[in-house]
Amino acid sequence: MRAQPINIVGAGMAGSLLAVLLAKRGFAVSLYDKRPDPRAATAERGRSINLALAARGIRALERAGVMDAVRPLLIEMSGRMIHDRSGDTKLLPYGWKPGEVIYSVGRAALTRLLVEAAARYPNVTLSFNQACIGAGASENVLRFRDENGDDYDVPLATTIGTDGAGSVIRTSLAADGFVKACEDVLHHDYKELTLPLLGFVPALEVNALHVWPRRGFMLIALPNMDGSFTATLFLAKAGERGFASLRTPDDVSDFFAREFPDAVPLIPNLLTEFFQHPQGLLGTVHAEPWYVGAKVLLLGDAAHAIVPFHGQGMNAAFGGLHDVRCAAGSAQFVGAVVRGFRPHAPAEYGGDCGDGARELRRNARHRS
Numbered sequence: 001m002r003a004q005p006i007n008i009v010g011a012g013m014a015g016s017l018l019a020v021l022l023a024k025r026g027f028a029v030s031l032y033d034k035r036p037d038p039r040a041a042t043a044e045r046g047r048s049i050n051l052a053l054a055a056r057g058i059r060a061l062e063r064a065g066v067m068d069a070v071r072p073l074l075i076e077m078s079g080r081m082i083h084d085r086s087g088d089t090k091l092l093p094y095g096w097k098p099g100e101v102i103y104s105v106g107r108a109a110l111t112r113l114l115v116e117a118a119a120r121y122p123n124v125t126l127s128f129n130q131a132c133i134g135a136g137a138s139e140n141v142l143r144f145r146d147e148n149g150d151d152y153d154v155p156l157a158t159t160i161g162t163d164g165a166g167s168v169i170r171t172s173l174a175a176d177g178f179v180k181a182c183e184d185v186l187h188h189d190y191k192e193l194t195l196p197l198l199g200f201v202p203a204l205e206v207n208a209l210h211v212w213p214r215r216g217f218m219l220i221a222l223p224n225m226d227g228s229f230t231a232t233l234f235l236a237k238a239g240e241r242g243f244a245s246l247r248t249p250d251d252v253s254d255f256f257a258r259e260f261p262d263a264v265p266l267i268p269n270l271l272t273e274f275f276q277h278p279q280g281l282l283g284t285v286h287a288e289p290w291y292v293g294a295k296v297l298l299l300g301d302a303a304h305a306i307v308p309f310h311g312q313g314m315n316a317a318f319g320g321l322h323d324v325r326c327a328a329g330s331a332q333f334v335g336a337v338v339r340g341f342r343p344h345a346p347a348e349y350g351g352d353c354g355d356g357a358r359e360l361r362r363n364a365r366h367r368s
């Protein structure tokens, strides 16, 4: 076991899986998160309840040795079930061969499982309720604020920033001129709604990702383990057919009756949920480069957040980790990770900062 711990800031999808991968290789890991321990806390509202997991993400989970534990959390989705305005449906399979499917997985359950897996390694230290408030690459400090509001520093080298799309580490590195970061907020937001069981029966065909595609907006629904579905409305922030135009219960009822008539009877708490659930932001992040020397590296959404229309973000984050090649010392380690990670980064889709992100986003929209 190596003595020098690697700091991982952000124990979300990418950070907790990375902790497992590094701990397996014998690295000492200090994993920090600003949120409470997911093993004790209830699920946070406002992020997607469930996600689509594909082959790229599964390969990384297999490599980490956690796939057997993850499998019982998965619901197979063999294709997109398209719902038109008249209520007719058509299944578009994801593949032609058996097994060419994707899976719905609960975000909270998967995060908890990955944190539990990391916690089993004696070389992993977990620290929750610890918010990173800055990273100084020149001074070699990583700053935290604990749950009592007290600040403290730890040495920066070696740190991996997996603190998500709003990464404090990326922002610090960008402010000091070490990385160039493009953060592009989409004109569309999202809101989640629930399709509960109808009596004892799921409201929709379980083994499909349901899509109500409309021009410029859509509703999707993924199955949950308890037989319910979580629907997500992707809609422009402004304009005639945007969130801003849905101010009253009548506005919302009329909009759903017109655009998604077959979904209306399946969402009994539509009005309550619509006005109570948060309206989430969507965006694209592109950072270039993703590292500063052998000191700090950005992975997952912190380096390359992407709009979720093609279910790419978590899968891309896991795919990047799959490429981790650990070397003996921390300096070689970061270099090796960067070399391994580079082929999957957004830059492969285009030219300089911004073009790659735009191209990825166009690609995601096109395929949705």
Ligand SMILES: Cc1cc2nc3c(=O)[nH]c(=O)nc-3n(C[C@H](O)[C@H](O)[C@H](O)COP(=O)(O)OP(=O)(O)OC[C@H]3O[C@@H](n4cnc5c(N)ncnc54)[C@H](O)[C@@H]3O)c2cc1C
Pocket: 009, 010, 011, 012, 013, 014, 015, 032, 033, 034, 035, 047, 048, 050, 051, 052, 053, 130, 131, 132, 133, 162, 163, 164, 165, 166, 167, 168, 190, 232, 280, 299, 300, 301, 302, 305, 306, 308, 310, 311, 312, 313, 314, 315, 316, 317
């Ligand atoms: C509506 C929606 C639907 C999506 N659907 C899919 C899908 O179907 N398939 C898919 O592959 N992807 C999907 N995604 C994308 C996916 O959620 C992200 O790509 C994925 O969560 C990225 O993982 P991450 O670990 O990089 O970041 P996160 O999961 O965001 O984790 C970041 C972690 O860092 C912690 N953190 C943040 N700031 C700090 C700080 N200052 N100090 C300490 N800790 C901090 C957070 O608490 C969190 O635990 C979707 C996203 C959205 C918004």
